[in-house]
Amino acid sequence: MPTVTPFSLLGCRALITGASSGLGAEFARQLAPKASALWLVARRVELLQGLREELQATHPSLMIEVLVCDLCDPRARRELVEGLRQRACSINVLINNAGMGDYGSVATAQWSKLEAMMQLNMLAVVELSHGLMPLLEAHAPARILQVGSLAGSMPLPEFALYAASKGFVQQFSEALAIECCARGVGVTCLCPGPTATEFSRQAKREQGADTDRRGHGLLRQPPARVVALALEGMRRADPCVHPGLAVWLLSRVCRLLPVSLLRAVLRWRYQSH
Ligand SMILES: NC(=O)c1ccc[n+]([C@@H]2O[C@H](COP(=O)([O-])OP(=O)(O)OC[C@H]3O[C@@H](n4cnc5c(N)ncnc54)[C@H](OP(=O)(O)O)[C@@H]3O)[C@@H](O)[C@H]2O)c1
Secondary structure: OOOOOOOOOOOOEEEEEOOOOHHHHHHHHHHOOOOOEEEEEEOOHHHHHHHHHHHHHHOOOOEEEEEEOOOOOHHHHHHHHHHHHHOOOOOOEEEEOOOOOOOOOOOOOOHHHHHHHHHHHHHHHHHHHHHHHHHHHHOOOEEEEEEOOHHHHOOOOOOHHHHHHHHHHHHHHHHHHHHHHHHOEEEEEEOOOOOOOOHHHHHOOOOOOOOOOOOHHHHOOOHHHHHHHHHHHHHHOOOEEOOOHHHHHHHHHHHHOOHHHHHHHHHHHHHOO
8 A cells, every 4th residue: 555755844835725714714824834835715805815914924935825716606616726727836735624514404494505515515625626636746745635524424414414515525535545645645634523613603594593512512622723633634644634532532433333323313312402
């Protein structure tokens, strides 16, 4: 079995999606002292520019480019990828971090939000991984970090499409890691538990109920710790990173439980909410 080429974050050149807030902004902050170039992608230009100014003030030699892109829009995505390829950008780290959720049942969801979630959480991840692979290979050793979720380890009623989309990311990432290993590109899937970011505010529907937070206290990790563990796992090309012992344990339990028992537990939890 070939092992992936060693990699150093020093001097790396990273494209981060969803860099305007939460984990994405934290990835930029933790990479800034080590990286030589960052491409920051999201929709909210003022937040991206603010982050660029903040990082540039302490790291004046760091090249930072702000790329405003709605990753739910297939045309905007294509233009982003083609633009980076035409300019032969020297990216050697791709962090597919942008993502969204929707709290509530499928039956009561707005189709436009479900569709946007599939575009962002799955299609954008695949399109950027595929479209930027030639750049990553050209600048190998290189790394891809896919931001999945602990939710990808189990079916989750009232969070069904989100959990399924993150299960997709996990499966895609594991297979891609094996495909890319011999080509000098390490692939890691980060599977965090609940983390304090803007995620919940965006996932909650207007006048909708909050998600079921029983047990979240055991799983929660600060964003800075999640990102530090993710970057270390990515550097080592670990196929999967579960930040925190409780997150790791729960993901293992979900995989090992007989499916009939898992269904019974999920049904009980759903009905007792
Ligand atoms: N927080 C958690 O509890 C948790 C747990 C497990 C996994 N995750 C995953 O972690 C990742 C980061 O989320 P977060 O927790 O940091 O949440 P967040 O603070 O809401 O950040 C989401 C990021 O995605 C960007 N984004 C959303 N829609 C976009 C679009 N259409 N086009 C381009 N960018 C878009 C947002 O930027 P703009 O709005 O400026 O576009 C923002 O920068 C997601 O993949 C999420 O699923 C989060």
